[in-house]
Amino acid sequence: MFGPLVVKPGSSKKNKTGSWRIETRPKYLQKECIACKLCVAICPEGCVAGGEKNTYHCDYDYCKGCGLCAFICPKKDIEMVKEGSKE
Amino acid sequence: MSDMHFNSGHTACSGCGQSLGARLVLEAAGKNTIIANNTGCLEVFSTKYPQSSWGVPWIHSLFENAAAVASGIESALKYLGKKDSVNVIAQAGDGGTADIGLQALSGMLERGHDILYVCYDNEAYMNTGIQRSGLTPFDSNTTTSPPGSHSMGNIRPKKPMPEIALAHGIPYVATASVAFVKDLQRKVKKAISIKGPKYIQIHVPCPLGWRHQPNLTVPVSRAAIECGLYPIIEYEFGKLIAVQRIRQKPVEEYLKLQGRFKHLMKNPDEIKKIQDIADNNIEKYGLRLESQ
Amino acid sequence: MKQFFEGSHAVAETIRLCKPGVISAYPITPQTHIVEDLAKIVADGRLNSQFVNVESEHSAASVVLGGVAAGVRSYTATSSQGLLLMAEVIFNIAGMRLPLVLTCANRSVSAPINIWNDQQDSVSLRDAGWIQLYAENIQEAVDFHIIGYRIAEDKSMMLPVMVCMDGFILTHGIETVDMPTQEQVDKFLPPYKALYKLDVDDPVTLGALVDPESYMETRFAIHKTHEEALSLIPKIAADFSKSFGRTYNGLIEKYRLDDADRVIVAMGSVCGTIKDVIDELRSKGKKVGLLKVTSYRPFPAAAICDALKDVSKVAVLEKALSLGALMPLATEIKSAFFGRKKSPKVISSFVAGLGGRDITKQSVKDVFRLLTAKELDGEFIDLKPELLKENYE
Numbered sequence: 001m002f003g004p005l006v007v008k009p010g011s012s013k014k015n016k017t018g019s020w021r022i023e024t025r026p027k028y029l030q031k032e033c034i035a036c037k038l039c040v041a042i043c044p045e046g047c048v049a050g051g052e053k054n055t056y057h058c059d060y061d062y063c064k065g066c067g068l069c070a071f072i073c074p075k076k077d078i079e080m081v082k083e084g085s086k087e
Numbered sequence: 088m089s090d091m092h093f094n095s096g097h098t099a100c101s102g103c104g105q106s107l108g109a110r111l112v113l114e115a116a117g118k119n120t121i122i123a124n125n126t127g128c129l130e131v132f133s134t135k136y137p138q139s140s141w142g143v144p145w146i147h148s149l150f151e152n153a154a155a156v157a158s159g160i161e162s163a164l165k166y167l168g169k170k171d172s173v174n175v176i177a178q179a180g181d182g183g184t185a186d187i188g189l190q191a192l193s194g195m196l197e198r199g200h201d202i203l204y205v206c207y208d209n210e211a212y213m214n215t216g217i218q219r220s221g222l223t224p225f226d227s228n229t230t231t232s233p234p235g236s237h238s239m240g241n242i243r244p245k246k247p248m249p250e251i252a253l254a255h256g257i258p259y260v261a262t263a264s265v266a267f268v269k270d271l272q273r274k275v276k277k278a279i280s281i282k283g284p285k286y287i288q289i290h291v292p293c294p295l296g297w298r299h300q301p302n303l304t305v306p307v308s309r310a311a312i313e314c315g316l317y318p319i320i321e322y323e324f325g326k327l328i329a330v331q332r333i334r335q336k337p338v339e340e341y342l343k344l345q346g347r348f349k350h351l352m353k354n355p356d357e358i359k360k361i362q363d364i365a366d367n368n369i370e371k372y373g374l375r376l377e378s379q
Numbered sequence: 380m381k382q383f384f385e386g387s388h389a390v391a392e393t394i395r396l397c398k399p400g401v402i403s404a405y406p407i408t409p410q411t412h413i414v415e416d417l418a419k420i421v422a423d424g425r426l427n428s429q430f431v432n433v434e435s436e437h438s439a440a441s442v443v444l445g446g447v448a449a450g451v452r453s454y455t456a457t458s459s460q461g462l463l464l465m466a467e468v469i470f471n472i473a474g475m476r477l478p479l480v481l482t483c484a485n486r487s488v489s490a491p492i493n494i495w496n497d498q499q500d501s502v503s504l505r506d507a508g509w510i511q512l513y514a515e516n517i518q519e520a521v522d523f524h525i526i527g528y529r530i531a532e533d534k535s536m537m538l539p540v541m542v543c544m545d546g547f548i549l550t551h552g553i554e555t556v557d558m559p560t561q562e563q564v565d566k567f568l569p570p571y572k573a574l575y576k577l578d579v580d581d582p583v584t585l586g587a588l589v590d591p592e593s594y595m596e597t598r599f600a601i602h603k604t605h606e607e608a609l610s611l612i613p614k615i616a617a618d619f620s621k622s623f624g625r626t627y628n629g630l631i632e633k634y635r636l637d638d639a640d641r642v643i644v645a646m647g648s649v650c651g652t653i654k655d656v657i658d659e660l661r662s663k664g665k666k667v668g669l670l671k672v673t674s675y676r677p678f679p680a681a682a683i684c685d686a687l688k689d690v691s692k693v694a695v696l697e698k699a700l701s702l703g704a705l706m707p708l709a710t711e712i713k714s715a716f717f718g719r720k721k722s723p724k725v726i727s728s729f730v731a732g733l734g735g736r737d738i739t740k741q742s743v744k745d746v747f748r749l750l751t752a753k754e755l756d757g758e759f760i761d762l763k764p765e766l767l768k769e770n771y772e
Contacts, residue, residue, distance in 0.1 A: 001604050002537070003597030004136050005476055006575045007584035012096030012133070012140040020101065041268045042305065044107040047095045062095035066102035066294075067302030080302075119579045123445060124586075131588050139584035144577035146448055147586035148441060148471050155438035159401055159445020159453070160577060162429035166400035166451050173579055191441065194434035 017045065021065035024080040030054040032075035039069035039078060092118065097140040099132040102301025104291030104308065105180070105207045106132065107265045112205055112289070115275035116174050118143060121164075123157040125179035125188055126150035128214040128293075129207060151187040153177040154195035154204060161200045170201060174279045178205040181222035182212045184288075185246045189221075196255035196284045203278045203285045206248065209293040217296040221246040224316065225364060226357055227347050229296070234350040239357050244364055252286035253322055259285040260322040265292070266308040267319070270331070274321065281323075290317045298346025310341035315365035318372045332376040335369060338362050384556040386517040386549040387412030390456075390482055393521045395426045396564040397480070397528050399454040401446030403431040403439045407461040408494045409546035410484040414456055436461035440468035440481075447477045448585060450576035452528070455479070458546055459486035462500045466507070472539050473508025473601060475586060478531035478571070479539040480524060481509075485647065485698075486546040487734040495735020496546040498647060502675070502699035502707050508601045510540045510608060511676040512629075513646040517554040519673075520544040522625060525564055529615050532571050536611065538604060543675075545648040547735070559623055567622045605677040612674055630679035632671040633686050635661060639668030640691040641750050642723075644683070644712060646672045649696065649731075649738050656743040667747060672708065680715035687712075688721040694750045696729045696743075696760075706730060706757050725752060731760035 028039075033054040040048045040056070047063050050056030056078075058069065070078040092113040099106035109129055113120065121144045124130045130147045133140040148156050157177035164170040177195065179188055184206040195202060211229045212218040219232040225244045228234055232241035253260045258281050263271040271289060278285040290311060292304045299307050311317035312331060316338060319331035338361045342348035351357045369375055384392070390413050394402070402421070404414040421430040429446075433439045439455050446453035457465060462483055472479055483501045487493045501511055510530060514520035520542065527540035544550060575583055589597060609630065616629030634650075635657055636642060643653050650671045660667045670686050670693075672679070687693055695709035704710070709728035716722040729746050732738040742760050749758060 001535075001600040001607065002476065003600035004587075004589055004593040005585070005597065007134060007137060007139040007587045009139060009145075009582040009584060010091055010094040010142045012094050012135075012138040015096035015098070015138055017096060017098065038268075041111070042107065042265075044099060044101075044103050044110070044304075045095045045097075046093060046110050059095065064101035064301075066304070067300075068102060068107075068304055071302050071305055121449070121577050121579065130586075134584050134587035136587040136589040136593055139587060141584050142582060144579060144582040145584045146445070146577055148444055148475070149467055152437065152441035152444075152468065155433065155441030156445035156448070158431060158433075158438070159403065159442035159447075160449045161445075162401045162403075162431050162442065163446040163449035163451035163453075166427070166429050166446075167449075190434060191438050194438050197434070198431065 016061045018061045018063055021063065021083050023065065023083055024067065025060065025063060025065045025083050026058055026067065026070050026078050027081045028057045029077045029079060030056065032077040034075060036074060038072045038074065042068045042072045044068065091142045094140045094142060096138065097133045098135060099128070100295050102294045102304045104265050104293060104304050105129050105209055107304070108207050108289045108291045111265065111268060111271050112275050113143065115272035116176060116279055119172060120174040120176055121160055123153040123160060123177045125153040125183035127180040127183050129178070129180065131214055150183055152191050153179050153183070154188060154191040157202045158195050158198065158200045161202050175202045176205060177202055178207065181206060181208045181210055182220040185221035185248050193255065196252060196257050196286065200284055201282050203287065206288040207291045208288050209291045209296060211296050213293050213296045222248065225361060226351055228350055229347070240350065248288055249286065249320065253325065256325065257284045257286060258324050262288045262290070262318065262320050264290040264308045264312055264317065264319060266305050266312065270319070296347070299344055303344060307344050310336070310344060314338045314341045315369045315374055316341060318368045318374055320372055327372065330372050330374055333374050334376050338365050381555050381557050383553055384517060384558065385412065385551060385553050386520060386544060387551065388416050389517050389521050389556045389558065390524060391416030391420060392558060393524045394454050395420050396559060396561055397525060397568060398426065398452065399428055400451035401429050401431065401443060401453040402455070403433055403442035404455050404457065405433050405436045405439045405461060407436070407458045409486060409550045410456045410458040410461065410482070412550060413482060413484065436464040437468060440465040440472065443479055444468060444472050444477060447479055448577050450573040450578065452571040453479055456482035456484065458484040459488055459500045462504060463488065466504060469504055469509065470507045474597065476537040477539060478537050480527045480531055481539065481541050482524070483541050483543045484546040484550045485543050493734040496548055497698040497733045497735070498543065499699045501541060501543045505676055505707070508538065509676060510538055510674065512540065512542050512674055513672065514542065514544045514549060515648055515650045515671060517549055517552065517556050518625070520549055521556055521558065522619065522623065522627065525559065525568060526615055526619050526629065528568050530608065530612060533611060534574060535607060536604060537574060538601070543647065548648045563622055567619065608677045609679055628673070630674045631682050631686060632673060634669040634671065636668040636670065636686060638666055640666045641747060642668045642670055642687060642690045643694045643696050643743070643746060644670045644672060644708065645696045646675060646708065647698070649698070652738055652740060653743050656740050660747065678711055683712060684715050684719055687723055690723050692725040692750050693723045694727050694729055694746050696731060696746055698732045700730065725750070725754050727755040728757050729755070729760055730757055736761055
């Protein structure tokens with residue numbers, strides 16, 4: 001007989017940590033983006049993606065709103081906006 | 088989203104330097120990696136049953152034994168003839184590395200296992216509520232090194248872990264920071280390309296324990312390097328082959344960003360002591376940009 | 380083929396036949412000869428295995444934990460302080476359901492420091508979740524390691540097995556041993572196939588944090604698996620008998636119990652001495668017998684009660700203490716009989732042989748002599764009262 005022992009890889013995706021955001025969230029303006037990918041690299045949640053210039057975005061299901069992407073963006077193309085404000 | 092080695096949905100605090108560091112390490116190491124993890128924040132926030140953030144084989148046993156568990160995994164891979172195609176990483180926080188796990192780590196380094204050991208240094212026992220570790224910096228305010236009428240905080244400087252690792256005669260020792268992603272990932276890739284035991288210590292801010300805003304994780308870690316308190320160094324086969332040179336800023340620039348040093352702000356004598364530590368680092372490793 | 384073997388050497392040769400791919404150990408008397416012999420066996424190329432010399436028993440246990448978690452049969456051996464230093468890992472290995480075999484060369488526990496035999500070390504870890512088998516002689520020590528791997532790696536078990544053999548008495552003693560052949564062992568013990576392992580082609584997470592919602596079930600499952608082991612162990616032992624020709628029950632052994640009115644219950648090498656005394660007393664017409672407990676965990680309460688239900692007086696003779704309470708084995712035997720219709724009139728508890736003091740035939744006769752209608756709770760045999768007169772005031 002076995003109890004809980006083995007956990008499936010990557011199963012934390014079920015846990016939508018986006019609900020943790022209280023005050024602000026990043027808004028990806030997609031205007032000045034140079035596709036440097038710094039926002040992808042710096043996200044502690046690993047929830048930022050994109051390809052070509054001006055295609056970068058974060059997954060609000062997981063984004064905790066820390067603001068590191070907005071800080072790191074060399075083009076100031078990500079801004080922190082109030083949680084709940086319109087796009 | 089971009090990689091599936093370390094997945095979203097973990098329960099680290101917002102702006103956590105350790106979760107960022109762990110993702111960067113594994114992204115650089117790649118899919119063919121097995122991880123042994125000590126007890127600590129990283130283990131807790133990434134593997135709360137029934138969920139796991141890890142996309143690679145991952146095991147946690149105890150607080151102090153990841154280096155020994157990894158030694159067993161590496162030995163098993165050697166026995167199976169698979170060691171050349173699989174990386175083994177042992178990882179832990181600063182307490183799990185410099186304090187309770189030091190013996191197991193020393194054994195792993197001395198025995199010559201082909202393992203990369205990664206220490207995520209957030210400079211205190213954060214998982215249990217910000218208690219002082221052997222890697223807590225001088226004068227830092229933690230819950231077990233509180234300043235008071237008879238104390239200015241943590242009474243000792245950081246244990247020189249990179250030198251301790253280096254003294255084992257291992258082929259690769261480096262420090263890195265989440266503030267410099269490319270450098271960090273380059274070092275991980277280089278380390279795993281070298282056979283034998285490797286040690287990388289990564290400075291990972293903890294917004295909760297250091298008491299700074301989550302969005303300051305990068306500037307705080309950058310400031311630690313720029314003032315000389317966290318030297319970014321790289322040793323290969325016992326020789327210092329690279330350092331990150333700096334235009335030195337006063338340590339106050341770094342200290343003032345964090346609540347853990349707030350009690351020092353009106354105490355120039357204490358700040359002078361910390362400045363001396365930074366100055367010594369700069370001399371010791373030749374960090375000054377002007378000296379080039 | 381029957382040969383003279385030192386116990387440690389016989390165990391090392393047996394482990395070679397079991398083919399562990401990872402061996403790790405830290406030296407401690409009286410375990411040393413086992414691991415020295417294994418190191419030489421590996422050095423001579425007689426066994427393809429990674430022999431990892433570590434800096435502590437804590438790491439020895441952690442290395443074999445890692446080895447078996449990566450899907451490779453692994454082995455370690457220790458004793459006394461070494462087992463206690465491993466204690467944290469010992470609990471962890473069982474909790475993670477990793478099927479290891481460990482030899483415990485039973486030795487006393489400090490303080491005072493003493494390198495000689497008793498069973499305080501392994502008895503102290505009885506609650507860790509390991510199956511514990513106690514060998515009476517070197518032949519049993521050999522056979523229990525082979526049986527141990529079969530039990531541990533059974534798909535329904537996935538539990539570690541500790542083979543306990545009395546330090547020096549068995550580890551350094553020399554006896555005639557029927558050493559199994561590689562063919563016999565290979566036939567009985569198939570290669571280890573892990574139900575879960577660290578594999579880059581099929582990644583899993585092992586050792587996750589389990590909160591109050593799920594922790595109890597994991598522990599319950601280990602407990603239930605021990606219950607299942609009570610029926611599996613005799614089955615595997617019977618299977619062993621078929622292949623190797625030596626018969627074990629695996630849980631208990633009854634020696635001249637049929638009409639016995641006075642019986643000693645004991646574990647390990649002392650059972651040999653007790654058997655000799657029983658033969659002697661039987662020749663004089665005394666109805667005495669022995670119940671040997673082989674499996675201390677799982678504890679075969681039903682089998683013990685069944686074996687002793689018609690016995691009038693039972694003496695539990697043990698080499699370990701639960702300081703401040705009734706002796707450990709006696710406690711469990713008494714509790715096993717609680718509420719049963721048929722039970723012995725007297726269950727007396729005796730302690731002997733601590734820290735290597737010889738348990739002689741006379742010691743055993745003294746136990747039988749003291750086994751009267753008056754129940755004794757923890758009577759120390761061969762105690763020297765003159766040594767208790769020290770006064771440090």
